Amino acid sequence: MPAPEQTKPTLRPFLAAAKIFASGAQTPRQFLEDSLALLERWEPKIGAFVTTNLPAARAAADRSTERWRAGKPASPIDGMPVGIKDIIETVDMPTEMGSSLFAGWQSRKDAACVRALRDAGAVIIGKTVTTEFAASEPRGTRNPWNLAHTPGGSSSGSAASVAVGIASTALGTQVIGSTIRPASYCGCFGFKPSVNALNRQGSHDYQSQSCTGIIAASLEDDWQVAYEIAARVGGDAGTPGLQGPHSVPPPRKPRTLALLETAGWDIADTGAKERLNEFVARTKVAGIAVKTRHDDKAVAALESELPKVTELSHRCNGWEGQWFFRVMRERDAAKMGPITRERTAKYDGLTLADYRADLKERARIRAVYAALAESCDACITLPAPGGAPEGLGSTGNPEFAVPASLLGVPALSLPLFEDDGMPLGLQIIGFFDRDADAFAVASWLMQTR
Amino acid sequence: MPAPEQTKPTLRPFLAAAKIFASGAQTPRQFLEDSLALLERWEPKIGAFVTTNLPAARAAADRSTERWRAGKPASPIDGMPVGIKDIIETVDMPTEMGSSLFAGWQSRKDAACVRALRDAGAVIIGKTVTTEFAASEPRGTRNPWNLAHTPGGSSSGSAASVAVGIASTALGTQVIGSTIRPASYCGCFGFKPSVNALNRQGSHDYQSQSCTGIIAASLEDDWQVAYEIAARVGGDAGTPGLQGPHSVPPPRKPRTLALLETAGWDIADTGAKERLNEFVARTKVAGIAVKTRHDDKAVAALESELPKVTELSHRCNGWEGQWFFRVMRERDAAKMGPITRERTAKYDGLTLADYRADLKERARIRAVYAALAESCDACITLPAPGGAPEGLGSTGNPEFAVPASLLGVPALSLPLFEDDGMPLGLQIIGFFDRDADAFAVASWLMQTR
Structure with missing residues (x-):
């Protein structure tokens, strides 16, 4: 349990704390009250929340307390304080999407993942700040490690609220870098699952490569939240949903890792590269083979594709979001931020024929990556070019x-x-539908840091 | 052009009428005024609309008139009066989903398909009645061919409004039989595309086998509306979208058709079977081979699977909709109709493991069907066991x-x-992503009826 007096951001993992709920030594309601004390202290500084519903949160925590007392928690995350990115619908709070075009807007329903969390007993504190429409236009959240720095985005408030222990976990989304980057910038555990692995109904991310992401205070919390969502609402309709065990996969030592430079290597901070290289040296000492583009053909083949992925992603997203932004522009273009206006204008001319070609290209690059699974257990790289940069005008590269x-x-x-x-993270990239394997490698690497 | 005095339901195809718009002999505004005269006459009897926005429709028709005058229509459907099933979002009208739980609810956006229709110049008259949440609970619309009979559902208002010429086309959805059946019952042309072929963003049909369906006054109108939607917003994100030419595929004589009995054969009316058998006899005279379960192994293999498809569909839909109906029940179960309550309760116990097994079974049956493409150009069967049954308490089998x-x-x-x-339709069933081929066969069969 955190000392309520602390001033440095401190994660508050839930599963570890919940071990004493059964004994009654602590209750979910007490755990929540500590969250709310942290909310009171931090929120005026960091601006992580758009809305809260504290009476509902306290009532949910009390119901959770009763279940633990009765020895019948609804799930291992029963009582966990969570935040919900404000691009995801909640029946009891507005969903504003970081846009005044949706000020006060009520969906009249929970998103599938929110409903799953409630059924698992989670305590929903409020809606966390998202950049405008989960794209690039920031909405003022500050990094708790240094208030002059960005928390990253688009899941800005989710990362900031978890970093200071208000929430043990917060839902985000990622279509470009919206979960992994803010998690790294704020010192949290970030998980972007395989595409379609978590049900996105009721979440306003319309793109085919977008995912519900989970930012958490521990690896255990991260997996458990994903698992509990999938168990109750599955993946996107028509897909099998997240595959894996009912608690965090145990550590498994990888035999071979691929060290990816990605297109970001040239712009990465020297310090960040040094941290990663030191880590690679330690993993080699531990007996793990680490392949790079310089010594492995399959890695080199993949690396030669990666400079294309940002523009290709923007093109796919651009076509898939065209209809939405056309509607928004017609409603009131002046209410859209300049970054969003510029981005959507750039891809407004794309046609269905362009999109079909882009999908084929994406499938081709995916196949190049999939081939790497034959010789590697996972890839590692940085999640961002360095720590969170100064300034609130951009969420970083x-x-x-x-x-x-x-x-x-x-x-x-x-x-x-x-x-x-x-803070700066280590990014681990796994293979499609093998999310549990990525966690097993991550668990092992956490032990040997 | 229809005589405004008629009392028998009469389709008003748009593409045929639009041929004279370029000459100025008629205008989209005039075409719309005829629609609105029919609305005034029929709507009190049939109850096809939940909401209309006639000032917006007239303004859209006037803009269309200007474009035609200038020789620059936005598309071949520029000026077409359309209805939108009230499960699909419109920025200027509520989306109520046939449920008082969404009375007056505003999405603040257009669905992707609605935005596409507006960009193509279509004139949106209003929101058509849907059964509760596009499931089975009827909402009072009457069949214009006999007001004591159901129009079918769930796209009840879409079929009824097209049948009487208020709209030339209306959007529906189909996850079980919600487009094909009401189209048959109301004497319209119905088109349910390949799954994912039309973008469903902003449409509240959450199931993996659900589709945006199109009910139209002619085969030409049906194809054109689908084409114009796909050209502007594609299919569901991540899929290539509807494939085919920019106007209705020309007639192509099939060599071989499969006559399917389906699980419905035993409950079909004698008269309906006779009509179908007479039609089959005519196609044979025209030199087309017609295979059945009685003389072809591939057809027999498929027919042996078809008795499973209704329960399997309900199971897939049941899992996929569980989260939504749990939220609605908690909001106010008393505001859900008895059919919906009973249906959702029946499938409430399904687990993710069940769903994964059901998806595999669905894929297996799809493969059995796909094998038929080697020997058949299309399948034919009835779209319903007979004409629309009497009574408004059920939308039919x-x-x-x-x-x-x-x-x-x-x-x-x-x-x-x-x-x-x-009225009773002939159903033509094609093969995945070959929607244009199904239209080509349909065009030919229309000529030789």
């Missing part, structure tokens, strides 16, 4: 996070490094 | 429409028959 988004494969950011006094 | 829904393949209902004074 997404280059390192885009490959997993375009490839549709699972990615994790583990808060293992520091860069200039700001 | 869907057995004949379910196979194409579960198989995810294109289906058309052509208004070729009558049964006891009520």
Whole structure:
């Protein structure tokens, strides 16, 4: 349990704390009250929430307390305080999508993942700040590690609220770098699952490579939340949903990792590269083979594709979001931010024929990546070019996070490094529908840091 | 152009009428005014609309008139009066989903398909009545061919409004039989495309085998509306969208058709079977081979699977909709109709493991069907067991429409028959992503009826 007096951001993992709920030594309601004390202290500084519903949260925590007392928790995350990115619908709070075009807008329903969380007993504190329409236009959230720095985005409030322990987990989304990057910038555990692995109904991310992402205070919490969502509402309709065990996969030592530079390498901070290289040296000492573009043909083949993924992602997303932004522009273009207006204008001329060609190209690059599974257990790289940059006008460069988004494969950011006094993660990229394998590697790498 | 004095339901195809718009002999505004005269006459009897926005429709028709005058129509459907099933979002009208739980609810956006229609110049008259949440609970619309009979459902208002010429086309959806059956019952042309072929963003049909369906006054109108939607917003994100030419595929004589009995054969009216058998006899005279379960192994193999498709569809839909109905029940179960309550309760216990098994079974049956493409150009059957039954308490039996829904393949209902004074269609079922081929066969069969 955190000391309520702390001033440094501190994660508050839930599963570890919940071990004493059964004994009655602590209750979910007490755990929530600590969350709310942190909310009171931090929220005026960081601006992580758009809306809260504290009476509902307290009532949910009380019901959870009763279930634990009765020895019948609804799930291992029963009582977990969570935040919901404000692009995802909640029946009891507005969903504003970071846009005044949806000020006060009520969906009259929960998104599938929110309903799953409620059924699992989670305590929903509020809606966390998203950039405008989960794209690039920031909405003022500050990084709790340094208030002059961005928390990253688009899941800005989710990362910031988890970083300071208000929430043990918060839902985000990722179509470019919106989960992995803010998780890294704020020192949290970030998980972007395989594409379609978590049901996105009621979440306003309309793109085919978008995913519900989970930002958490521990690897265990991260997996468990994903698992509990999938168990109750599955993946996107027509897909099998997240595959894996009912609690975090145990550590498994990888034999071979691929170290990816990605298109971000040239812009990465020297310090960040040093942290990663030191880590690679330690993994080699531990007996793991680490392949790079410089010594392996399959890695080199993949690396030669990665400079294309950002533009290709923007093109796919651009076509898929065209209709929506046309409607918004007609409603009131002045209410759209300049970054969004510029981005949507750039891809407004794309045609269905262009999109079909882009889908084929994406499938081709995915196949190049899939071939790597024959010789590697996972890939590692940075999740961002460095620690969170100063300034609130941009959520930072997404280059390192885009490959997993375009490839549709699972990615994790583990808060293992520091860069200039700001947190920095290690990114682990796995293979499609093998999210549990990526967690098993991550668990092992956490132990040997 | 219809005589405004008529009292028998009469389709008003748009593309045929639009041929004289360029000459100025008629205008889209005049075409719309005829629609609105029919609305005034018929709507009090049939109850096809939940909401209309006539000032917006007239303004859209005037803009269309200007474009035609300038020789620059936005598309061949520029000026077409259309209705939108009230499960699909419109920025200027509420989307109520046939449920008082969404009374007056505003989405603040257009669905992708609605935006596409507006961009193509279509004139949106209003929102058509849907059964509750596009499931089975009727909402009072009457069949214009006999007001004591059901129009079918769930796209009840869409079929009824097209049948009397208020709209030339209306959007529906189909996950069980919601487009093909009402189209047959009301004497319209119905088209359920290949699964994912039309973008469903902003449409509240959450199931993996659900499709945006199009009910139209002619085969030409049906194809053109589908084409114009796909050209502007594609299919569901991540899929190539409807494939085919920019106007209705020309007639192509099939060499071989499969006559399917489906699980509905035993409950079909004698008259309906006779109409179909007479039609088959005529096609044989025209030199087309017609295979049946009695003389062809591939057809027999498929027919042996078809009795499973209704329950399997309900199971898939049941899992996929569980989260939504749990939220609605908690909001106010008393505001859900008895049919919906009973249906959702029946499938409430399904687990993710069940769903994964059901998806595999669905894929297996789809493969059995796909094998038929080697020896057949298309399948034909009834779209319903007979003409629309008397009574407004049920939308009729869907057995004949379910196979194409579960198989995810294109289906058309052509208004070729009558049964006891009520319209009855011929259903043509095609193969996945070959919607244009199904239209080519349909065009040919229309000529030779």
